[in-house]
Amino acid sequence: MDLSALASCLITPSCVITQTTSGLIIGLLLFLVAAGVSLIFGVLKVVNFAHGAFYMLGAYFAYTAYQLSGNYLIAVLAGGIGVALFGLVFERLLISRVYGSPVLMQLLVCYGAILILDDLVKIIWGADFLSFGMPSAFQQLPFVFAGGVVPVFYLFLIVVALAIAGLLGLLISKTRYGKIVRAAAVNPSMVSALGINTGVVYASVFVLGGFLAGLAGGLAAPVRSLTAGMGTSIIIESFIVTVIGGMGSVAGALVGSILIGLVRSFGTIGFPLFTEGLMFVLMAVVLVLKPSGLFGKGGA
Amino acid sequence: MTRSSLLRDSLIAIAVFAVLALLPFIVPGKGFTDFMVRLAAFGIFATSLNLLVGYAGMESFGHGLFFGLGCYSFGLIMQTFPVSIPVAFLATVGLSIVVGTVVGAICVRLNEIYFAFVTLAFQMLLHSLIIAWTPITGGDQGLTGGIPRPPFLGIRLDDYYHLYLFSTGLLVASLLAMYHIVQSPFGYTLRMIRDNAARAPFLGINVFRVRLMAYVIAGAFGAIGGMIMSLFVSGAFPDFAYWTISGEAIFMIMLGGITVFLGPMVGAVMLLLLNDFVTKMTTHYGLVLGLVILLFALGLRKGLMDFAADLWRDRQTPTSGPRPDTAAKTAASAPARAGE
Amino acid sequence: MLKIEGLSKSFGGVAATNDVSLHFPKGSLTAVIGPNGAGKTTFFNLITGAFKPDRGRILLDGDDIAGLSPPEIVRRGIGRAFQIARIFPTLTVRQAVLGAVHAHRNQHRILAKRFPMPGSGDRAEQVIALAGLTAKADTLSRNLSHGDQKLLDIALALVLEPHVLLLDEPTAGMGPEERWAMIDTVHRMWEQERMTLIFIEHDMSIVFKIAQSVRVLSYGRVLAEGTPDEIRRHPEVIKAYLGDEFEASHA
Numbered sequence: 022m023d024l025s026a027l028a029s030c031l032i033t034p035s036c037v038i039t040q041t042t043s044g045l046i047i048g049l050l051l052f053l054v055a056a057g058v059s060l061i062f063g064v065l066k067v068v069n070f071a072h073g074a075f076y077m078l079g080a081y082f083a084y085t086a087y088q089l090s091g092n093y094l095i096a097v098l099a100g101g102i103g104v105a106l107f108g109l110v111f112e113r114l115l116i117s118r119v120y121g122s123p124v125l126m127q128l129l130v131c132y133g134a135i136l137i138l139d140d141l142v143k144i145i146w147g148a149d150f151l152s153f154g155m156p157s158a159f160q161q162l163p164f165v166f167a168g169g170v171v172p173v174f175y176l177f178l179i180v181v182a183l184a185i186a187g188l189l190g191l192l193i194s195k196t197r198y199g200k201i202v203r204a205a206a207v208n209p210s211m212v213s214a215l216g217i218n219t220g221v222v223y224a225s226v227f228v229l230g231g232f233l234a235g236l237a238g239g240l241a242a243p244v245r246s247l248t249a250g251m252g253t254s255i256i257i258e259s260f261i262v263t264v265i266g267g268m269g270s271v272a273g274a275l276v277g278s279i280l281i282g283l284v285r286s287f288g289t290i291g292f293p294l295f296t297e298g299l300m301f302v303l304m305a306v307v308l309v310l311k312p313s314g315l316f317g318k319g320g321a
Numbered sequence: 322m323t324r325s326s327l328l329r330d331s332l333i334a335i336a337v338f339a340v341l342a343l344l345p346f347i348v349p350g351k352g353f354t355d356f357m358v359r360l361a362a363f364g365i366f367a368t369s370l371n372l373l374v375g376y377a378g379m380e381s382f383g384h385g386l387f388f389g390l391g392c393y394s395f396g397l398i399m400q401t402f403p404v405s406i407p408v409a410f411l412a413t414v415g416l417s418i419v420v421g422t423v424v425g426a427i428c429v430r431l432n433e434i435y436f437a438f439v440t441l442a443f444q445m446l447l448h449s450l451i452i453a454w455t456p457i458t459g460g461d462q463g464l465t466g467g468i469p470r471p472p473f474l475g476i477r478l479d480d481y482y483h484l485y486l487f488s489t490g491l492l493v494a495s496l497l498a499m500y501h502i503v504q505s506p507f508g509y510t511l512r513m514i515r516d517n518a519a520r521a522p523f524l525g526i527n528v529f530r531v532r533l534m535a536y537v538i539a540g541a542f543g544a545i546g547g548m549i550m551s552l553f554v555s556g557a558f559p560d561f562a563y564w565t566i567s568g569e570a571i572f573m574i575m576l577g578g579i580t581v582f583l584g585p586m587v588g589a590v591m592l593l594l595l596n597d598f599v600t601k602m603t604t605h606y607g608l609v610l611g612l613v614i615l616l617f618a619l620g621l622r623k624g625l626m627d628f629a630a631d632l633w634r635d636r637q638t639p640t641s642g643p644r645p646d647t648a649a650k651t652a653a654s655a656p657a658r659a660g661e
Numbered sequence: 662m663l664k665i666e667g668l669s670k671s672f673g674g675v676a677a678t679n680d681v682s683l684h685f686p687k688g689s690l691t692a693v694i695g696p697n698g699a700g701k702t703t704f705f706n707l708i709t710g711a712f713k714p715d716r717g718r719i720l721l722d723g724d725d726i727a728g729l730s731p732p733e734i735v736r737r738g739i740g741r742a743f744q745i746a747r748i749f750p751t752l753t754v755r756q757a758v759l760g761a762v763h764a765h766r767n768q769h770r771i772l773a774k775r776f777p778m779p780g781s782g783d784r785a786e787q788v789i790a791l792a793g794l795t796a797k798a799d800t801l802s803r804n805l806s807h808g809d810q811k812l813l814d815i816a817l818a819l820v821l822e823p824h825v826l827l828l829d830e831p832t833a834g835m836g837p838e839e840r841w842a843m844i845d846t847v848h849r850m851w852e853q854e855r856m857t858l859i860f861i862e863h864d865m866s867i868v869f870k871i872a873q874s875v876r877v878l879s880y881g882r883v884l885a886e887g888t889p890d891e892i893r894r895h896p897e898v899i900k901a902y903l904g905d906e907f908e909a910s911h912a
């Protein structure tokens with residue numbers, strides 16, 4: 022523990038800026054994954070423990086697409102769309118069979134799937150760490166705000182992720198599709214009574230969740246090293262986010278994710294050995310004070 | 322209504338232990354004893370998880386917290402203090418009870434899905450502590466340097482037959498104790514809460530307290546499994562606190578069955594055999610194991626012993642009224658019964 | 662003796678229980694009636710601690726029990742059965758009743774002894790017999806008929822030797838014959854165990870046949886109270902509630 026380092030960072034603008042941007046990046050990427058987990062749980066009542074593996078696949082799809090095309094935009098889209106399609110197959114083949122099953126059964130199916138996916142990644146892309154490399158468009162001098170250095174790519178990530186979060190919010194709150202999804206979360210029999218095929222709604226939510234996770238993987242690829250199993254920590258963080266933010270709430274997922282991101286980035290300064298632990302402490306505190314999460318209704 | 326008594330079960334346990342003690346002379350080789358020591362560790366661990374899942378209806382996904390805790394705490398105590406093995410053993414059980422009480426107080430109030438998440442989160446907290454706290458835990462290298470094994474009561478755990486006896490003895494004793502617990506009034510209270518947690522409070526049952534007790538008890542036994550593992554590998558590895566260890570325990574109980582007390586033991590035998598077999602055959606362990614899991618989870622949807630139990634129940638003449646849910650199966654097995 | 666004073670509870674804007682004051686003398690047999698959604702079940706939920714009241718007092722033999730948790734209230738002698746039977750599907754009738762006996766005797770957290778504890782069997786058999794379930798004692802609860810599940814639910818409450826027993830529509834979902842059998846059983850229980858019994862019922866012929874007195878709830882308020890005869894003639898009640906149904910049941 023190094024509280025004096027943390028204190029001196031907090032009074033130094035450059036340090037605050039650097040840590041805040043890196044916290045935002047961690048948080049926003051996490052949000053893209055956690056929002057999917059939360060949505061899927063909200064509507065399908067299924068815990069997609071394999072969502073971290075989706076993120077991993079997104080990164081690897083993007084990697085290969087980037088190798089082939091050399092275009093980062095194409096790479097990110099390949100991550101998103103590839104995982105969306107994969108999510109469709111996954112939902113039809115596996116998840117649709119455990120609707121209504123006990124949580125442990127759902128977790129078991131996902132556990133099996135993760136083992137397979139991690140191994141497949143090793144077989145296809147190799148067991149070694151892969152590095153994506155910074156796309157040339159972003160190889161520029163970083164911005165400097167008040168002495169804080171912010172790489173161009175970081176700003177790009179923040180802007181893009183916020184834009185996606187905004188679009189997702191609009192999709193859920195303003196469109197007809199969003200209305201159906203929200204209704205299906207509360208009362209699926211009502212939705213099917215209105216002549217809407219709930220199976221299609223479920224699959225589409227899964228595809229949407231997969232798309233977001235794939236995008237997150239693609240966006241993160243240049244700043245993370247790629248390895249089989251890279252999905253584990255993000256899925257566990259996503260769970261923490263849903264617990265903090267409240268299950269099924271997109272706004273809660275955003276707030277929770279950013280909180281986690283900031284805790285992690287400032288935590289590395291104040292508690293270098295206990296950064297991960299801080300998230301769990303944060304979660305425990307929220308649980309004790311507000312068991313249903315900051316934005317949630319259910320819970321305890 | 323209970324057919325068994327503690328006395329009878331203890332006699333059976335002693336007989337089983339006697340047979341186990343002789344087995345290495347019939348099946349010689351370190352391969353067998355090694356297998357049995359691992360089985361003891363995982364058998365206790367999986368059965369303790371099933372106290373929660375099968376009997377109390379508490380679907381923990383973070384039971385590995387206690388396996389890892391038992392492993393590291395035992396190893397660290399033995400390395401750090403000049404104490405005997407039983408003392409370190411009891412201290413570890415005590416520590417797991419303290420941790421179980423604190424974590425349980427936070428977790429057991431939560432509903433199904435949150436309970437699964439948060440138990441998992443606490444397990445990963447332990448894992449990240451182990452990884453981060455390198456000076457003490459050895460970080461991702463694990464706890465190395467071996468575990469001292471001072472002899473006690475004539476037991477020398479550096480001898481592999483002694484370790485075998487010690488582990489299988491603990492296995493038999495733990496199973497006996499856990500069986501006794503599920504047959505106790507407390508065990509039936511757990512079943513009531515599993516069946517209808519909303520009804521229990523109106524019978525005067527404090528559901529929180531009972532669940533917390535179950536969580537702590539299961540955790541203490543889980544830690545015993547971890548301690549055996551730590552003796553087996555002569556150290557501890559972060560993997561023993563990783564979420565996959567919980568995944569394996571869940572797979573064991575789902576594989577073997579959650580409605581029969583010995584189901585998790587059967588599952589543990591199956592998974593360990595599968596493990597050894599697959600690692601021998603291929604390097605793609607995850608691929609094969611994952612496929613087996615999916616086959617089981619989506620194909621059978623039930624553990625082996627659950628199947629056996631249903632089969633056995635169907636063969637009994639239904640004297641006690643209709644069983645709508647099994648009527649069809651009873652009809653199907655009627656010809657077989659006629660032939661008996 | 663159970664005395665309710667100014668009890669209120671709202672859900673959002675709905676005042677499910679609105680300033681209810683009622684008195685149930687020791688050993689009485691009272692029916693609570695009222696149209697659907699009148700707040701009858703909510704009234705029971707408040708008494709048994711399932712919900713915390715917004716306002717008001719619940720005096721059991723002079724002690725205010727409002728705000729206590731369900732197990733605490735049970736231990737003070739208020740038992741209940743539910744509108745939709747709440748049972749333990751995978752336990753046999755005997756196991757469930759034995760489980761309740763252990764809970765009642767505070768033996769339900771004993772780890773070192775076998776279930777059932779010595780001496781619990783007699784009480785269990787007695788209650789099972791009182792509920793008329795002796796022949797089905799070894800049947801799994803989930804395989805019981807609907808009526809037997811309701812009986813089991815009541816039997817579980819009876820185990821607690823309650824001073825006050827609350828039955829939420831004991832005859833709900835039953836055919837005419839089954840209803841009367843159930844009511845006979847309930848009446849027998851009341852006579853043998855001498856508790857204060859309060860039951861919710863929609864069937865007026867049952868209410869008027871066995872209840873000593875009747876309380877009418879409507880929109881969360883007490884509309885009327887009195888003997889069955891008084892209630893039968895009560896103009897408010899006839900207007901608000903009984904009019905159609907009473908005539909219909911005598912048509």
Ligand SMILES: Nc1ncnc2c1ncn2[C@@H]1O[C@H](COP(=O)(O)OP(=O)(O)OP(=O)(O)O)[C@@H](O)[C@H]1O
Pocket residue numbers: 672675676677695696697698699700701702703704744
């Ligand atoms: N948990 C709750 N949350 C929100 N509203 C509730 C809740 N419980 C009851 N209510 C509302 O309170 C009112 C009274 O309901 P209650 O179940 O007490 O009626 P009741 O008299 O038992 O009806 P019935 O004869 O149909 O059983 C209803 O408007 C109901 O919707």
Ligand SMILES: [Mg+2]
Pocket residue numbers: 701702703744829
């Ligand atoms: Mg009601």
